[in-house]
Amino acid sequence: MNLSRRNFLKLSGVTSLGVILGDQLFDLTPVMAQVKSFKIKTAKATPTICPYCSCGCGLLAYVENGNLINMEGDPDNPVNQGSLCSKGASIYQLYVSDTRLTKPLYRAPGATEWEEKDWDWMLDKIVEKAKETRDKNFTVKQTIDDPKTGEKIELTVNRTDAIASLGGAGLDNEECYILHKLMRSLGVVYLEHQARI
Numbered sequence: 001m002n003l004s005r006r007n008f009l010k011l012s013g014v015t016s017l018g019v020i021l022g023d024q025l026f027d028l029t030p031v032m033a034q035v036k037s038f039k040i041k042t043a044k045a046t047p048t049i050c051p052y053c054s055c056g057c058g059l060l061a062y063v064e065n066g067n068l069i070n071m072e073g074d075p076d077n078p079v080n081q082g083s084l085c086s087k088g089a090s091i092y093q094l095y096v097s098d099t100r101l102t103k104p105l106y107r108a109p110g111a112t113e114w115e116e117k118d119w120d121w122m123l124d125k126i127v128e129k130a131k132e133t134r135d136k137n138f139t140v141k142q143t144i145d146d147p148k149t150g151e152k153i154e155l156t157v158n159r160t161d162a163i164a165s166l167g168g169a170g171l172d173n174e175e176c177y178i179l180h181k182l183m184r185s186l187g188v189v190y191l192e193h194q195a196r197i
């Protein structure tokens with residue numbers, strides 16, 4: 001359709017008038033409310049946190065019959081008060097994407113292909129590797145110069161320098177507390193975190 005600038009302005013004016021008149025002649029409020037609530041009416045809403053960035057916006061995940069059917073901003077969350085950026089607003093696509101990974105993948109040392117593994121196998125492997133690395137690189141005693149006298153002194157340190165921990169922005173206070181306790185109990189001293197929540 002070839003639309004001149006003048007015709008475009010006329011058409012916009014007529015459309016706006018139609019919208020205004022439509023709003024005044026018919027009360028669409030109950031219809032709009034019904035449309036808005038219909039999809040999630042019987043679904044269970046569970047608060048969660050957006051995993052994308054350090055803002056940590058709150059989301060509501062609506063689940064019905066074991067299926068996630070909708071995600072939206074949580075109006076009760078003090079961080080975002082219901083609003084989401086465009087990335088957070090499209091988060092439902094994480095769930096429905098054809099390219100979403102649904103099983104852990106493992107690539108053995110030297111292998112070129114990934115293998116599908118179940119979670120039990122993968123968690124056992126992670127624990128096995130963490131323990132192996134820690135045990136091979138565990139320091140019980142360390143000799144340092146006494147800052148006052150300059151003499152050599154031996155300290156009990158019980159640490160490993162071979163493992164580091166990086167916390168994600170989606171972790172809340174309690175999760176960080178547990179992660180910190182776990183890392184300290186392993187002797188990890190390099191802890192970093194992108195804490196915002």
Ligand code: SF4
Nearest residue numbers: 050052053057085088
């Ligand atoms: S909704 Fe946007 S701003 Fe908020 S945490 Fe997610 S990515 Fe960050």
